[in-house]
Amino acid sequence: MTTRRAFLVTLAGGFLVALPAADAAPTRKVPLIGYLASEAETAFGGLNAFRQWLRDLGYVEGQTIAFETRFTNGREERALPLATELVQRGVDVIVARATVSALAAKQATSTIPIVFSEVGDPVARGLVVSIARPGGNATGLGSFESVEVNGKRLALLVEAVPGMARVAVLRYKNPALQELPRSSLDVFREAAQKLGVALQVLHVQQPADLEMAFAAMTRERAGGLVLVGAPFFETHRATILRLTAQHRLPAISTNRSFAEQGGLMAYEEYTPDAERRVAVFVDKILKGAKPADLPVEQPTKLEFIINLRTAKTLGLTIPPSLLGRADEVIQ
Structure with missing residues (x-):
């Protein structure tokens, strides 16, 4: 039969030997995607969305694409060892969510393509040479987020809570992540001085630190809380929500899920569609494009969400001028 993959040939000694058919195709390696996220898997649904977008692009898991996934569970010191594991597994592309994961991936390899997302100022962080021409082995979705936006968050909170005298700022302290020349602390100090409020800065590194931090806020009579964006806070969102309710602290976060x-x-x-855009980057790279030639994409809008139910629970009346600027009001 012509469909057989090999022919049986009789040699002079009477032995049968199987010879491969001339048209037999070589086995193709299934591309292996390494996925590194700084949150806990249970706190983040982006991986499923990313996989679905790749299916929509025609990939079949197990046949034309495969995955190795790693989550730091909010422990950012684990990012580099996990990125190194992915490199050792021989992945073809690394998808790195958030700044810490992207920096870890970049440190772990200078050759495997990296697609990052949610990275603030990838040029200053040394991930790319420029937004238009990344020039190395990394590209992806930058973050419109800059340290300056933290001043806006502080101003929104002060406007929502008239008469606030002291505001707390909660940061995740990662010793491995070098501060930018102008850090969020610089911005908070300037904004607090301009708004006429005292600033209480607290750092956490472990879940147990959260209880102590909120107790310190209560002792110092902080009238509100600004959470500085970090995967640690997303992983432990439930604990933070419980503590803000327990201590009756009005708080503003960098993530809409917090308000929801x-x-x-x-x-x-x-x-919108961040995971789709990441999937498109991966698809282009698997088809031969080089990260060095794929411009970093940047979001262009910030979204403001207010939870009126929480405001009523806290006894706050949100000024109409502030409600009018909200993109979404949760009733």
Whole structure:
């Protein structure tokens, strides 16, 4: 039969030997995608969306694409060892969510293509040479987020809570992540001075630190809280929401899920279909494009969400001028 993959040939000694058919195609390697996220898998649904977008692009898991996934569970010191694991597994592309994961991937390899997302100022961080021409092995979705946006968050919170005298700022302290020349602390200090409020800065590194931090806010009579964006806070969002409710602290976050689940406000960059855009980057790279030639994409809008139910629980009356500027009001 012509469809057989090999022919049986009788040699002089009477032995049968199988010879490969001339038209037999070589086995193709299934591309292996390494996926590194700085959150806990249970706190993040982006991986499923990313996989679905790749299916929409025609990939079949197990046949034309495969995955190796790693999550730091909010412990950012694990990012580099996990990125190194992916490199050792021989992945073809690394998808790195958030700045810490992207920097870890970049440190782990200078040759495997990296597609990052949610990275603030990738040029200053050394991930790319420029937004238009990344010039190395990394590209992806930058973040409209800059340290300056933190001053806006502080101003929104002060406007929402008239008479606030002291505001707390909660940051995740990652010793491995070098501060930019102009850090969020510089912005907060300038904004607090301009707004006439005292600033209480607290750092956490472990879940146990959260209880102590909120107790310190209560002792110092902080009238509100600004959460500085970090995967740690997304991983432990439920604990933070419980503590803000327990201590009756109006709070603003960098993630809309915080406001949707009971926080007072969120002010975040608007990035619709982020996982689709990451999938498109991966697809282009698997088809031969080089990260060095693929411009970094940037979001262009910030979204403001207010939870009025939480405001009523806290006894706050949100000024109409502030409500009018909200992109979404949760009733």
